Amino acid sequence: xxxxxxxxxxxxxxxxxxxxxxxxxxxxxxxxxxxxxxxxxxxxxxxxxxxxxxxxxxxxxxxxxxxxxxxxxxxxxxxxxxxxxxxxxxxxxxxxxxxxxxxxxxxxxxxxxxxxxxxxxxxxxxxxxxxxxxxxxxxxxxxxxxxxxxxxxxxxxxxxxxxxxxxxxxxxxxxxxxxxxxxxxxxxxxxxxxxxxxxxxxxxxxxxxxxxxxxxxxxxxxxxxxxxxxxxxxxxxxxxxxxxxxxxxxxxxxxxxxxxxxxxxxxxxxxxxxxxxxxxxxxxxxxxxxxxxxxxxxxxxxxxxxxxxxxxxxxxxxxxxxxxxxxxxxxxxxxxxxxxxxxxxxxxxxxxxxxxxxxxxxxxxxxxxxxxxxxxxxxxxxxxxxxxxxxxxxxxxxxxxx
Amino acid sequence: xxxxxxxxxxxxxxxxxxxxxxxxxxxxxxxxxxxxxxxxxxxxxxxxxxxxxxxxxxxxxxxxxxxxxxxxxxxxxxxxxxxxxxxxxxxxxxxxxxxxxxxxxxxxxxxxxxxxxxxxxxxxxxxxxxxxxxxxxxxxxxxxxxxxxxxxxxxxxxxxxxxxxxxxxxxxxxxxxxxxxxxxxxxxxxxxxxxxxxxxxxxxxxxxxxxxxxxxxxxxxxxxxxxxxxxxxxxxxxxxxxxxxxxxxxxxxxxxxxxxxxxxxxxxxxxxxxxxxxxxxxxxxxxxxxxxxxxxxxxxxxxxxxxxxxxxxxxxxxxxxxxxxxxxxxxxxxxxxxxx
Numbered sequence: 001x002x003x004x005x006x007x008x009x010x011x012x013x014x015x016x017x018x019x020x021x022x023x024x025x026x027x028x029x030x031x032x033x034x035x036x037x038x039x040x041x042x043x044x045x046x047x048x049x050x051x052x053x054x055x056x057x058x059x060x061x062x063x064x065x066x067x068x069x070x071x072x073x074x075x076x077x078x079x080x081x082x083x084x085x086x087x088x089x090x091x092x093x094x095x096x097x098x099x100x101x102x103x104x105x106x107x108x109x110x111x112x113x114x115x116x117x118x119x120x121x122x123x124x125x126x127x128x129x130x131x132x133x134x135x136x137x138x139x140x141x142x143x144x145x146x147x148x149x150x151x152x153x154x155x156x157x158x159x160x161x162x163x164x165x166x167x168x169x170x171x172x173x174x175x176x177x178x179x180x181x182x183x184x185x186x187x188x189x190x191x192x193x194x195x196x197x198x199x200x201x202x203x204x205x206x207x208x209x210x211x212x213x214x215x216x217x218x219x220x221x222x223x224x225x226x227x228x229x230x231x232x233x234x235x236x237x238x239x240x241x242x243x244x245x246x247x248x249x250x251x252x253x254x255x256x257x258x259x260x261x262x263x264x265x266x267x268x269x270x271x272x273x274x275x276x277x278x279x280x281x282x283x284x285x286x287x288x289x290x291x292x293x294x295x296x297x298x299x300x301x302x303x304x305x306x307x308x309x310x311x312x313x314x315x316x317x318x319x320x321x322x323x324x325x326x327x328x329x330x331x332x333x334x335x336x337x338x339x340x341x342x343x344x345x346x347x348x349x350x351x352x353x354x355x356x357x358x359x360x361x362x363x364x365x366x367x368x369x370x371x372x373x374x375x376x377x378x379x380x381x382x383x384x385x386x387x388x389x390x391x392x393x394x395x396x397x398x399x400x401x402x
Numbered sequence: 403x404x405x406x407x408x409x410x411x412x413x414x415x416x417x418x419x420x421x422x423x424x425x426x427x428x429x430x431x432x433x434x435x436x437x438x439x440x441x442x443x444x445x446x447x448x449x450x451x452x453x454x455x456x457x458x459x460x461x462x463x464x465x466x467x468x469x470x471x472x473x474x475x476x477x478x479x480x481x482x483x484x485x486x487x488x489x490x491x492x493x494x495x496x497x498x499x500x501x502x503x504x505x506x507x508x509x510x511x512x513x514x515x516x517x518x519x520x521x522x523x524x525x526x527x528x529x530x531x532x533x534x535x536x537x538x539x540x541x542x543x544x545x546x547x548x549x550x551x552x553x554x555x556x557x558x559x560x561x562x563x564x565x566x567x568x569x570x571x572x573x574x575x576x577x578x579x580x581x582x583x584x585x586x587x588x589x590x591x592x593x594x595x596x597x598x599x600x601x602x603x604x605x606x607x608x609x610x611x612x613x614x615x616x617x618x619x620x621x622x623x624x625x626x627x628x629x630x631x632x633x634x635x636x637x638x639x640x641x642x643x644x645x646x647x648x649x650x651x652x653x654x655x656x657x658x659x660x661x662x663x664x665x666x667x668x669x670x671x672x673x674x675x676x677x678x679x680x681x682x683x684x685x686x687x688x689x690x691x692x693x694x695x696x697x698x699x700x701x702x703x704x705x706x707x708x709x710x711x712x713x714x715x716x717x718x719x720x721x722x723x724x725x726x727x728x729x730x731x732x733x734x735x736x737x738x739x740x741x742x
Contacts, residue, residue, distance in 0.1 A: 067705045084451060089705025092440075092467050093475055113457045117450040126452035178686030180703075200444075200463040227598035228578060230686030289452040296473070329452060352451055352458060357465060360704020368512075368697070371686035375600075378510055386510065393489050398706045399439030399478075400465055 023051035023312050029305035031055070034069060035081025036062050038254055040128055040290065040326035047321070048079075048313035062086075070095035075295035078306040083290050085355040085363075087116070087124055092357065096123060096293040102307040114329050116291060126291035127314040128254075128326035131350055132175075132188060133276040133285060133341035135241065135256065136248040137267065140167055152192070152217055152277040152284050155248060159224040162247050172224040173237040173249035176374075181233050183367030188250075188286050189214040191351045192279025202358040202400045204391045206366075207384040215373055215380045217279075222374055230371055242266060250276055250284060253342035257324040260338070273341030275348050283345050286353040289329070358400055365390040434486055434713035438479040440467035486714040490694075513715075516689045517722075523608060523690070524672040524726070530612045531668055532661060535619025540649075542620065543627045554621075561617040569681025572610050573597075600687040607678040607688070615671070619664045626660045627653070659737070666730050673723045691719050 030053050035041045037058035045056035059065065062081065067089040069076040075095065082090065090096045098121035103110060107125070116124040134149065141148065141158070144165055149155035155172075162171035175181040190197070193210040222229055226240070238255045240246045242265040258264060259271040276285035292310045294303050316332035327335065327342045335343055353359075369387040372378040378386070395401045403411075442465050450459040467475045492511050499507035499514075509515045538557050545553045560568070575582045576596045587594050596602045630653055638648050654661075676692040679685060685693070698712035 063703055064701055067701070085703040088703070089701075092705070094469050094473050113452050115450065115457070116452060117448075117459075119447050119449075129452055177683070182686075202465055226578065227595035231577070231597060231683035287453060291452070346453060352453070355704070357704045357706065360702040361706055364702040364706075368685070372510060375687065377506065382510070393711075394706065394708060397437055397439065397486075397489070397708050397710055399437075399442055 022317065023309075025051065025308065027051040027053045027305055027309055029053060029302055031078045031302070031306050031309055032076070033057060033079035033081065034059065034062050034066055034077040035079075035292075036060060036083075036290070039257065039322070040254060040328075041081055043318050043322035043325045044081075044127065044313040047315070047318045048309050051309045051312050054309055066090065067093060067095070070295050070297070073297040074299075075297040078295055078298050078302055079310050080293045080295065081290065082124060082293050083130075083288050084353055085288075085360065087293065088355055088357060088360065090293060091118065091123060095296050097296045097303060098122060099125065099294060099307065102294070102304065106304075106308055106311055109331060111329065111331065114291070116289070124291045124293045125310070125314065126289040126329050128290050128328050128330075129342065129346070130252055130254050130288045130290060130327065131276065131285045131342055131345050132184075132250045132252055133283075133345040134248065134274040135251050135259065135271050135341065136274065137168070137270050138272040139270050140247045143167070148272075148274050149248070149277055150275070152189075152221075152279055155250075155277045156220055156224070159221075159248065163224055168247045169245040170224060170226045170240070171247050172221055173232065173240045173246035173251065174221060174225055174229060175232060175234050175237055175249075175251065176218075176222065176225070176229040177233040177236070178230045178371045179367045180363065181367070182230070182370050183363045184286075185218060186214060186366050186370055187353070187363065188276075188284045189217055189279060191286055191354075192282045192284040194281035197354060197362045198356075198358045202395060204362065204388040206362075207381070207388050211384045212380045213280075215370070215383060218370070219374055230374070239264075241271060253327050253339070254325075256338040256341065260324075273338055275341060275344035276350060278348065283348045283350040285345050285350040287346060287350050288353050290326075357398070358395065361394045361398060361400070362391055365394060430713045430716050432713075433709055434717050435481060435483060436479050437482050437486065437710045438477055441476045441478055442466065443468050482710075486710040487718070490711050490714045490718065512689065512694060513691075513718075516691045516694045519604065519688050520673060520675060520691045520722075523604070523611070523675050524669060527608050527611050527615070527672055528665060528668055530608070531615050531619050532664060534612060534616040535664065536623050536657075538616060538620035539623035539627055542624050554624075557620055558617045560614050561621075563614070565614065565677040566681055568614055569610060569677045572606060573682050576606065597682070597684075603682060603684050603687050607675075607682065607684070610678060611672065611675070615668060619668070622660055622664055623657060626657045630656050659734075662730055662734060666727060669726050669730070670723055673726060674719065691715065691722065695719065 032055045033045060033048065034057045035045065037060045041058055045058065048054050049056060057077070063086045066080055066082070066086065070080060070090055071093055080090065080096065087096070099107075100122050103115065103122050103125075110125060114126045115122045116126055134155070136148065140162060144161055144167070146158050146161060147154070149158045159171035162168065174185065176185055187197075190206065190210060193214055195208075195210040195214070196205055199205050226232065226245075232240075234252055234255055237246070237249050237251055238258050241249065241251070241259060244266050256273055260268050262268050276283035278284070292314065294306050294310070298306070314330055316330060319328045319330045319333045323333065323336065324338055327339045365387050369383060369390060373380060373383040392401065444463055444465050446461060447464045448459060448461045450457050470476045490513050492513065495511050496508065496514060499511070509518065542550065542553050542557065574580055577583070583594055583596060596606065634652050635648060638652060643651070674692045675690045676696065679688060679690050679693040695712050695715040698708040698715055701707040
């Protein structure tokens with residue numbers, strides 16, 4: 001993965017220096033960006049590079065580097081790619097600048113939905129949304145006369161039927177890799193139960209009925225999965241799908257395009273997108289956005305150039321070139337079949353990911369703490385109590401609670 | 403040598419040692435006793451975030467750090483004594499588990515879970531590495547001159563591989579329907595999931611470590627075998643000593659200092675087991691002390707990281723290695739004194 005990222009970054013820089021092609025203006029100011037490395041960012045930075053004098057760094061470890069790199073004076077990068085959670089450290093440290101003036105001058109075409117504002121200041125421009133939603137093998141469900149599951153329980157019932165029929169290796173896939181992924185699975189499930197993770201004083205509020213119910217649902221799902229699910233990250237599940245090993249998964253919208261990629265996938269045209277299955281209150285999913293920010297510690301001229309280049313990157317042209325790379329928020333995007341799942345999930349009332357400093361800690365301790373429950377080494381109450389205790393230790397050390 | 407010349411010779415290395423060994427050590431030691439954290443304020447903030455079709459705006463209480471005049475986060479450092487060690491060791495839960503004689507409860511505490519695996523990993527692989535290393539050395543030593551070179555080269559190969567890469571290749575060979583798992587499944591005619599329970603993962607980790615380190619032991623022992631007194635060996639043969647007796651009574655005592663040397667290096671290396679946990683993606687089942695330190699140090703998505711606990715955990719790892727080395731050091735010291 002790392003190697004791939006590095007190679008990609010190298011390739012990107014090469015592309016970048018190839019220079020100006022279809023950019024509306026000639027960029028004179030040397031600019032650098034640091035973003036994540038998935039497909040959509042590749043499309044966006046490719047388009048930014050057309051303005052010239054631009055070096056893109058696509059790096060899946062960006063969130064470990066960004067806070068330090070942007071805190072440098074002058075900042076090591078001008079443009080940053082963030083998601084709702086990774087914007088928090090930059091916002092906290094004051095290393096990204098308000099974009100109100102720049103939006104007024106160069107961003108009139110942006111839709112209000114793209115403007116991420118904090119206390120009236122526009123701090124980021126969103127370009128896409130991402131959420132986890134149901135992907136299923138239409139052929140398998142049809143063969144077995146199964147309805148498309150709309151709730152998590154229906155999904156488990158369908159999984160049981162598929163297992164009985166023994167048509168695929170594992171009925172379900174899931175991004176249950178110990179760490180961030182597993183934490184995210186619990187977050188989705190707990191949000192679906194209507195839960196909130198911390199209260200106004202940053203005290204944890206997960207050790208309750210909803211928490212226990214969420215854990216039980218996750219465990220129920222694992223019996224239909226590859227027994228090595230604790231190492232299954234998004235790429236692993238995507239490959240399971242592509243190789244025809246699984247029939248259903250609640251997977252990231254940004255992975256939908258890969259299902260129909262003839263170079264990788266053996267199931268082109270067979271995977272259909274639907275809303276994330278419903279929990280008791282909301283879909284088992286959370287809504288994320290990805291977008292761009294501009295560093296504080298650069299000159300105003302650089303910021304202006306950076307913003308203009310960024311606008312070229314997230315313009316209609318990018319969407320037309322790579323309509324399937326993401327669920328774009330950009331003008332000119334027409335949601336196709338692959339975006340249907342993400343749209344339906346949002347329409348069914350999926351809640352936004354509750355990003356905050358406290359949530360960062362909560363997500364980490366959840367990611368580390370749930371595996372013993374799934375392994376059968378702890379019961380649900382102990383698991384949640386231990387996670388809350390771990391949260392308190394970390395939050396006290398971070399200074400978030402007294 | 404004049405003192406001045408002596409100083410000029412050792413000065414640079416002392417400076418280097420201070421800079422690269424003593425200073426980091428002191429800094430880690432200090433960090434394990436203090437906690438540095440931002441000063442937070444709680445304010446009401448209206449946030450607007452992107453939805454699929456429309457923006458969602460919410461007003462909520464948010465905790466955010468206070469910035470000083472120069473725009474830096476204001477931080478405060480506080481001396482907390484052994485609190486951080488307490489947070490890592492969780493002695494309260496430890497004693498409770500001991501009182502209840504509950505192994506499960508003990509293994510639910512991260513540090514003790516990691517310590518259990520680290521110690522077991524270290525102590526199980528140690529005799530295996532020494533044994534396999536010695537066996538390889540004897541094979542090389544007894545190989546005919548013609549094939550000696552290729553045999554040495556082949557047996558050294560595992561040691562040349564970068565540990566993380568080696569661990570990853572084992573992972574890929576065995577994970578899911580990896581080649582070797584597929585082969586085992588065909589051979590045993592049953593479904594296998596080698597990464598779905600702790601004990602198979604631990605077995606593979608140990609197997610991998612022995613495979614990886616034994617060549618190092620072998621090459622050291624092979625060098626030692628070149629200096630075995632041939633006269634003693636010949637007289638032993640005349641006295642009718644068997645091959646095994648010669649090995650036990652002449653060769654192994656001769657190699658004793660090297661055995662201790664390899665054992666010490668191995669203990670120091672293995673107590674810091676890390677590559678296997680990451681390479682095998684075993685965090686869900688098996689963790690080690692070094693992985694725990696790494697996990698404390700990794701920032702979460704909101705940028706928080708536990709420098710203090712990482713420092714305490716690192717200090718504890720050092721103490722652990724020191725304790726493990728005591729018997730071996732004592733023996734070396736005794737031999738050293740005996741030889742004078």
